Amino acid sequence: MGTKATIAVLSGKGGTGKTLVSVNLAAVAANATYIDCDTEEPNGHIFIKPTIVGEYVVTEPKPVVNQDLCDGCRTCVDACAFNALALIGKNLLIFDEICHSCGLCTYICPKGALREEQRPLGIVKRGRKNGITFLSGEMKIGESSAVPIIKALMREQSTDLVIIDSPPGSGCLVTETVGNADFCLLVAEPTIFGAHNLAMAHELVTLMGKPSAVLLNKTQEGENPSEIYAKEHGLKIIGSLPYDEHLALLSSDGHLAVEEDEHYHTYFKELLEAITKEARHASDSDPQR
Amino acid sequence: MIIAVPAEEKSLDSAICVSFGRAPVYCLYDTEKETSTFLDNKAAEAPGGAGIQAAQFLADQKIDSLITFRLGENASNVLSAANISMLKAPNLSIADTIANFLEGKLSSLNEVHPGFHHGH
Amino acid sequence: MHQILILSGKGGTGKTTVASAFIKLSEAKAYADCDTDAPNLHLVMGSYEQEQKRDYRGLPKAVIDPDLCINCNKCYEVCRFDAIKPGNPYRIIPIACEGCNYCTHVCPVEAIHSEEAKVGDLKLLKRNNEVFSTATLLMGSGNTGKLVSEVKNQLKEVGSEHEVAILDGSPGIGCPVIASLSGVDLALMVAEPSLSGLSDLKRVIASARQLQVPVAVIVNKYDTNERKSAEIEVYCYKEGIPFLGKIPYDKMATAAINRGKTLVEIESLGAGAIRTIYENTLQLMKERIHI
Numbered sequence: 001m002g003t004k005a006t007i008a009v010l011s012g013k014g015g016t017g018k019t020l021v022s023v024n025l026a027a028v029a030a031n032a033t034y035i036d037c038d039t040e041e042p043n044g045h046i047f048i049k050p051t052i053v054g055e056y057v058v059t060e061p062k063p064v065v066n067q068d069l070c071d072g073c074r075t076c077v078d079a080c081a082f083n084a085l086a087l088i089g090k091n092l093l094i095f096d097e098i099c100h101s102c103g104l105c106t107y108i109c110p111k112g113a114l115r116e117e118q119r120p121l122g123i124v125k126r127g128r129k130n131g132i133t134f135l136s137g138e139m140k141i142g143e144s145s146a147v148p149i150i151k152a153l154m155r156e157q158s159t160d161l162v163i164i165d166s167p168p169g170s171g172c173l174v175t176e177t178v179g180n181a182d183f184c185l186l187v188a189e190p191t192i193f194g195a196h197n198l199a200m201a202h203e204l205v206t207l208m209g210k211p212s213a214v215l216l217n218k219t220q221e222g223e224n225p226s227e228i229y230a231k232e233h234g235l236k237i238i239g240s241l242p243y244d245e246h247l248a249l250l251s252s253d254g255h256l257a258v259e260e261d262e263h264y265h266t267y268f269k270e271l272l273e274a275i276t277k278e279a280r281h282a283s284d285s286d287p288q289r
Numbered sequence: 290m291i292i293a294v295p296a297e298e299k300s301l302d303s304a305i306c307v308s309f310g311r312a313p314v315y316c317l318y319d320t321e322k323e324t325s326t327f328l329d330n331k332a333a334e335a336p337g338g339a340g341i342q343a344a345q346f347l348a349d350q351k352i353d354s355l356i357t358f359r360l361g362e363n364a365s366n367v368l369s370a371a372n373i374s375m376l377k378a379p380n381l382s383i384a385d386t387i388a389n390f391l392e393g394k395l396s397s398l399n400e401v402h403p404g405f406h407h408g409h
Numbered sequence: 410m411h412q413i414l415i416l417s418g419k420g421g422t423g424k425t426t427v428a429s430a431f432i433k434l435s436e437a438k439a440y441a442d443c444d445t446d447a448p449n450l451h452l453v454m455g456s457y458e459q460e461q462k463r464d465y466r467g468l469p470k471a472v473i474d475p476d477l478c479i480n481c482n483k484c485y486e487v488c489r490f491d492a493i494k495p496g497n498p499y500r501i502i503p504i505a506c507e508g509c510n511y512c513t514h515v516c517p518v519e520a521i522h523s524e525e526a527k528v529g530d531l532k533l534l535k536r537n538n539e540v541f542s543t544a545t546l547l548m549g550s551g552n553t554g555k556l557v558s559e560v561k562n563q564l565k566e567v568g569s570e571h572e573v574a575i576l577d578g579s580p581g582i583g584c585p586v587i588a589s590l591s592g593v594d595l596a597l598m599v600a601e602p603s604l605s606g607l608s609d610l611k612r613v614i615a616s617a618r619q620l621q622v623p624v625a626v627i628v629n630k631y632d633t634n635e636r637k638s639a640e641i642e643v644y645c646y647k648e649g650i651p652f653l654g655k656i657p658y659d660k661m662a663t664a665a666i667n668r669g670k671t672l673v674e675i676e677s678l679g680a681g682a683i684r685t686i687y688e689n690t691l692q693l694m695k696e697r698i699h700i
Contacts, residue, residue, distance in 0.1 A: 012447055013420055013446070013447040013580075014420020014421050014580050014581075015419060015420035015421010015422060015580070015601070016420075016421055019605075040581050040582070040583060041418075041419065041581065041605070041609055046604055046605060077345070079510065079514075081468065081469070081507075081508050081509050081510055082337050082338050082509070083332070083335055083337060083338025083339070083341045083342040084338055084341070085341075086341050086344065086345045086348075086367045086370075087345070088345075088348055088367060088370040088371045089370075089371075091370055093366060093367060093370055095338070095341055095363050095366075097363070098337060098338045098341060098363065100507055100509060101489065102489055102490075102507065102509030102511050103487065103489060103511060104509050104510060104511040104514065107487070107511065107514065107515070108514060168446075168447075168580065168581075169446045169447065171446070171550065172504070172505075175504055189421070190663060190667075191666050191667055192452045192453075192666060192667050192669065193425060193449045193452060193666065196447070196449060196452060197447050197449075200447065200548070204548050207548055220660055220663065221660075222663070222664055222667070223667055225667055245633065245658075248633045248634070249633065249634055251603070252601075252602060252603030252604065252606070252633060252634040252637055253603075253604065253634065253636075253637070254604045254605075297592075306591075306592075307590075307591040307592050307620055308558075308587075308588070308591045311554065311555075311558055311588065311591075333558075334555070335555070336467055336468045336553055336555055337468075337553075339555075358620070358621060359619060359620060359621075380621075
């Protein structure tokens, strides 16, 4: 491609075809990185089927108590905003999964009985498949926040073109992926539900000052509320992907449409070109870059 | 001894609350005095770590046993550290549950679940 | 009040389409949208005569008093969430602040305090003797189990005399789903016939079973992949989970929803299938749960 671009694919809600679009865009590019940021329900690997070539552990600092110095004053337990500490008798219990690694307890302890140690939070996996660099994050079961894993994933960008498969919703995980993107591709279904979710995603990227465009997915005859929303709000429509039984079947069986069907190969190739052009245009007109 | 049961309402006819950490109230029954009291669970309001805070609260009340449907791993660790025994709740009212406990019909809760504390 | 919760594991499988059809068919007078991340049920429920709204507050966040701040940079040094923007005066970036209070403790002039920021609205909608409990979150605020519990409590406070309540659930298997499952009589899982749909279905069923909530399964858009649909049916049979029916892909469904109608308000293939599923659900509740 020759263009450096980081593209976040998001939708405001799951099930709109975010992963389908992300994996096919990555597969059609000559040399791209696909990052699966949906740590709760990662499905990108089902399509890309990468060979995992490496992984590393993501760590966060967690408090550790020296029971000899702790006098059970309970200051840390009362100060912790996340309820990550409990005191039974003189025994201080620390819950790493609840802890947000803010460091307050260690700072506030009047006896200096707490210090911090790096603890594993999850792993980042790196894989390869036909020119695609595949990255995904896996949280340790029960961890409270995937933010540090997303941050670690965002540091891994190694190729010129990066496709980020964002988590659903509009919470802190999405703001993390959007914050790192040059351009946001919103994927929307042709229903009033889809238009409502599109509005949420559009509001978020606008709030964060990111250029964006919408891909209308599963379009069919009749009115498309997502299309109407885009037109009314000056959101660029970068393409439409009509509902197709064949595409639905390929995807539900975990196939990459661009590898199975010449039509979709051409379609996603053109879509990718349109997106990179938009991304380039956006970065050229942004004086801060 | 004192036993605790998470309850939906402040009544002996109330159902047991399915959630331990987010139960609105706890019924505390004193087996010697044969009295029951209901305490509000402040942890129900906590955005996160409700189970730990609730377990700390019950440990501070010096309870000996807890009867519940389900317990997160973290809350279970706090209760174990405080030597509080954990029993499996029957699908009955608070009053009948206490009666079952006194008749020795309740078995211990050996299934502890990994927590589900996402988001903040 | 008997509560039926509609769930799916994976997002976008048609939960709200099923929930809204069930509300129409059962003539339920009490219902709630527990998908507070992306609430959609209100879009097909028409208008209400009355709306009560109250603030929903989340975890407290830091606030800097610009008159007291001396720009000493101490808060910036300790914050691990990149939530402090240096300047004159220093400011908090609310979307990044996790409310840990570290900055509050290090500030030498007590210029920082924490405030329970409003993160959304709890809404109670009424018409005739119908009540609808829902909530919306402000941008950048994640869903929590606590908010779902409040949506359900609100419904219980005003709707407890009604026989049936229908709850539209949220995707995933996290805290919001656990909160939505607590105390319900049946969790009806709407599955999508795909590899990812099946794996997500299994995870959400495991969560429901831990809470001893009875589960049943239906497949939506089954004809988009009949092989995967059959696999889901076999899985249910093996696990002893009641399988209550399947809904074909129906272009009319999209058209109905876009006119703000539920699936059963138009004549279509999908409407017939949902009616059968609804009757099967009632039958199941009578047999197994004795309502």
